[in-house]
Amino acid sequence: MANLPILPEERHRLIRQRLEAQGRVLAVDLARDLNISEDTIRRDLRELAALGHCQRVYGGALRLSPASGDLQTRQRQNPEGKALVARRAVGLVQPGQVLFLDAGSTNRAIAEALPDHADLTVITNAPDIALALAGRPGFTVIQVGGVLNPSVGGTLGARAVREVADYAADLCFVGVCAVSAEAGLRCFSLEDAEFKRAVIAASRAVAVAVTAEKVGTAASFHVADLATIDHLIVGGEVPDAALAPLLDAGLAILQAAA
Amino acid sequence: MANLPILPEERHRLIRQRLEAQGRVLAVDLARDLNISEDTIRRDLRELAALGHCQRVYGGALRLSPASGDLQTRQRQNPEGKALVARRAVGLVQPGQVLFLDAGSTNRAIAEALPDHADLTVITNAPDIALALAGRPGFTVIQVGGVLNPSVGGTLGARAVREVADYAADLCFVGVCAVSAEAGLRCFSLEDAEFKRAVIAASRAVAVAVTAEKVGTAASFHVADLATIDHLIVGGEVPDAALAPLLDAGLAILQAAA
DNA sequence: GACAAACATGCACAAACGTGCAAACCCTGC
DNA sequence: GCAGGGTTTGCACGTTTGTGCATGTTTGTC
Numbered sequence: 001m002a003n004l005p006i007l008p009e010e011r012h013r014l015i016r017q018r019l020e021a022q023g024r025v026l027a028v029d030l031a032r033d034l035n036i037s038e039d040t041i042r043r044d045l046r047e048l049a050a051l052g053h054c055q056r057v058y059g060g061a062l063r064l065s066p067a068s069g070d071l072q073t074r075q076r077q078n079p080e081g082k083a084l085v086a087r088r089a090v091g092l093v094q095p096g097q098v099l100f101l102d103a104g105s106t107n108r109a110i111a112e113a114l115p116d117h118a119d120l121t122v123i124t125n126a127p128d129i130a131l132a133l134a135g136r137p138g139f140t141v142i143q144v145g146g147v148l149n150p151s152v153g154g155t156l157g158a159r160a161v162r163e164v165a166d167y168a169a170d171l172c173f174v175g176v177c178a179v180s181a182e183a184g185l186r187c188f189s190l191e192d193a194e195f196k197r198a199v200i201a202a203s204r205a206v207a208v209a210v211t212a213e214k215v216g217t218a219a220s221f222h223v224a225d226l227a228t229i230d231h232l233i234v235g236g237e238v239p240d241a242a243l244a245p246l247l248d249a250g251l252a253i254l255q256a257a258a
Numbered sequence: 259m260a261n262l263p264i265l266p267e268e269r270h271r272l273i274r275q276r277l278e279a280q281g282r283v284l285a286v287d288l289a290r291d292l293n294i295s296e297d298t299i300r301r302d303l304r305e306l307a308a309l310g311h312c313q314r315v316y317g318g319a320l321r322l323s324p325a326s327g328d329l330q331t332r333q334r335q336n337p338e339g340k341a342l343v344a345r346r347a348v349g350l351v352q353p354g355q356v357l358f359l360d361a362g363s364t365n366r367a368i369a370e371a372l373p374d375h376a377d378l379t380v381i382t383n384a385p386d387i388a389l390a391l392a393g394r395p396g397f398t399v400i401q402v403g404g405v406l407n408p409s410v411g412g413t414l415g416a417r418a419v420r421e422v423a424d425y426a427a428d429l430c431f432v433g434v435c436a437v438s439a440e441a442g443l444r445c446f447s448l449e450d451a452e453f454k455r456a457v458i459a460a461s462r463a464v465a466v467a468v469t470a471e472k473v474g475t476a477a478s479f480h481v482a483d484l485a486t487i488d489h490l491i492v493g494g495e496v497p498d499a500a501l502a503p504l505l506d507a508g509l510a511i512l513q514a515a516a
Numbered sequence: 517g518a519c520a521a522a523c524a525t526g527c528a529c530a531a532a533c534g535t536g537c538a539a540a541c542c543c544t545g546c
Numbered sequence: 547g548c549a550g551g552g553t554t555t556g557c558a559c560g561t562t563t564g565t566g567c568a569t570g571t572t573t574g575t576c
Contacts, residue, residue: 007318127388140405143402143413297534
């Protein structure tokens, strides 16, 4: 060992680095590797924990869970059904592509299921999706600006529509509130529908991912006809009576079942 | 030893060079190698740190590039101090105003401290701030679009700057990484500095809220001079030595102490 | 319940630190 | 040349900080 003196601050950085990489550190190991007493290491860990950089535990320290409180709640609200659809949906994505992810909890699940290190560019109007992807390796995240609609959870309105027109995506995932053979894709607000149409217009291919309960239902505002869709991913147990009309309409359907 | 005299500026360049190459320097080593007293080295390191070229630590100095840390970790640093500053900062806000909130953990705290039912319009480039305010009564939230910078936690770049120019705010809260009388307002990235300047240009009044540890320090990139600021809110225990130069500069300072 | 490992705490010592001060140095104008 | 003002440097002083050791306590495990 070189045994060169290590500055306290330098040591803190090293510990944090090791925490980040391995998720945990042991006081004994650090003391041995850094050639310093365990007492000092313990003091370091206590200090780092006080600053909120790790969780102090008996024998060493742990990395804190990566998700912050607000996001954690949302994640828990996501049932397995959405994760199921999401896993199926990401199969459509190729490395290097530019994706459009509309706001919505199902699309949020898709964002989380996207693979790292795939050189993806994700354009989204949903701040929570942007945040979930920010900093993950292999992602460029573009946020669509505009007035944030609280119930939709994304930016909408004229400004957002205009911005979307500036981009061109290989594939978009449009969130819808209802889908049926007769009424097509539908959602609950006019502004939302306008925005989704802009997204579809700016994308080479269109994918819609929905959970079973939305199939065969309708909502107030028309987004697009079924003919517009290239991929429909449905998850969970869909009754044949609801699915048949969609198949009759000539739609290719990816079914994700447990 | 040659013992030839070394000019201070020459010495500074050498120290920065060594910092760049090795990531750290020890005061003792420099004193020995340059054949000069440790006192002088310490003075040099202090100066370099004040200009934002390194981080001064006990025993020497460290390169600061990898140490800026991501948003989530900063969020956890000194939350009480930030809440304190935030409570003081929201006193500047009048009902019905249009505000600009720059990205950053202190500004996030300000967002959370803003009063409900005050008919406020908040423009922000930070998705987490937008999310925190979305749905709260009496708020209109406008998200600035652009490429999301993971370490800053907000959109930056040409697109974001252009969008900001479309708006006009009564008051902006600019987040800075460092503030001092000599170096003014400073931050860690060029793009960030550009964006903040755009925000300042689009606002009738400028407020800067910082926690105590940022006062009297500096960082690599210049944002604006102190003369640009209308309100400076500092929180926590600020040593008089750090505060005095700011007061001498004629700045009105709101101090938030426990 | 026994035992060892991990821990917190107090203490002592050395290293690193900030500050005031005086000497040495530089530049400038007479 | 030299007098004056500003800057830089090293030294002395007291203070702070980091570290290891000794002590007694807590925690996990068998």
